[in-house]
Amino acid sequence: MSGNLYRGQAGLPFSSSLRIYEPLEAFPPEQQRQLVADSGRVGSRAAVENAELQASLGRITRSGGDPFPTGRTDLVRMTRVPTGRHAAPEPGKEGTADDGGRLLYCPSQLVVRAGLAANALMDGVHSPLADLLIPVSQRDKHQLRIDRINAGDDAKRVHTRASTWGIPFSWFSLFAESDRKDVVEADGHIVTVRVWTPLTEALDRARFAVAHLALAAPDLDMLDDLTQLTEWLELFHVQSMVELDYGAVADKVYPDESPMDVRLGIECLAEGDMTGAAAAYRRLASRWIPIRQLARAS
Template sequence: MTGNLYHGQAGLPFSSALRIYEPLAAFPEGQQQTLREAGSRSVSRAAVENAELLASLGRITRPGGDPFPTGATDLVRILAAPRTDSPPGASPTAGGGLPDAGTPGTGHPDGLLYCPSQLVLRAGLAANALMEGIHGPLAQLLIPEEQRDKHQERIDDVRAHAGLGRVHTRASTWGIPFSWFCLFQESDPTDVVESEGHIVTVRIRATIGEALERVRYAVAHLALAAPDLDMLEDLTQLTEWLELFHAESTVELDYGAVADKVYPDESPMDVRLGIECLAEGDMTGAAAAYRRLASRWIPIRQLARAS
């Protein structure tokens, strides 16, 4: 399945994701049964990724000009809750399947954490952002108003039935925002998924408590040392987003296919060192950290404008 996923990504924009996995109790009662059923099926992570990719490609070629997901088969990613007796940086699992749940942690009676895809909500937010951006006029031609209105009805229906107020996934194309790396350290549990000599993706995880501690540290130091830095606003928004979720959640950075171009990746360390240098007034060290980041990621971002 991972081989199909790798070949299916060929020619597509690099897409990465930042996801929040929450315990069952964090979701509305009406949604919990659906999540339990997804957990009982024990579908491998590779199968979920492949199904989502095939569904997205299918929407592009769907007759009638409606590119939006209907939500009829929304997918759920599942992660084993961290073991309460596991040391930081414990050995990760390889491949795309579910890791061993081990001993369920406090607040995780089924030993699992859940991240619903929420494609209906996310597609609506993405379309709105596109309409408000510099390519708005082109987007209006590609996505007719009739289809946007129809999708708004789907969003209203999803919100009415599921009561969803939090979007569990943030996505980025052609590179990973530097602010995301503030949530992780090189010692965090990491999965490297490979197929046919290529890296399909790399996934790094941290508890939401660890992620919040790290991002608040970064915000506090940048606010004093570099208050005009664009990254400070990104980190502030990221903090506000993380604070919406259950205290026993897990945060995951999924590199996607870009991992094959950049891994092994020292970006979390470079971002952390850059912030520490700024806090200490070491402009030379901060500049060196940024140069390392730029040499790694600017060529990836330039691919977005390549013909």
């Protein structure tokens, strides 16, 4: 399998990611050595994305019925931020070894994430279909890989959250209109948009949203999502960066005002302005419900 699949994902589900990039000292010593070694061989960000996509397609088409990653190799994304202050990555500096600034790392952790995805699949479809897609023998084999990872340090800190066919509204609460955006384009289309913010800013915004929703709309599903997001963010180093990677869905929705609409909706709820909150939700729904309906299209 060859070519740049990353730039031409026609026919693949829209997939978006929320990632945490941490400084080297946030990782256990053995993993630090591996990250440093990987930083010498990883190419551009586009090359990393393409390699990961090709590997995932290769797993689901290989013989033997095992779609899981083995963990023998794992990709790492890197970005460079100016030292001495929290700032968004500079354009074109991701994954490079230029002088100046500080490298932050986001390991793919494909073995653990594949296990989580398989569990979600088992909970979301009928058992006979799940057994057909992922044989029990292969799930058991993969669980052994996960158990080996869980026996080590740092097992709970999964650096990437993924979503298909749309971005959860709770993710947008971590970002603001003023945050840095990288728009990646190719052949007249937007390949992705990446939004960056320091972890401390993301945590402040998440806690603000949780506090206001807990008072104004305690039964809202988004409150549970935001509470889980806050607990997740609290696992990481204070000097980390948070990245929202739209993926190919960016070509359908960008320019996107979802972070502003989520913030305004929460503020309106806190002030008892139901009309304003409803208007913000309508704007979000008009933008994202058509994307989510694609998941059920034939």
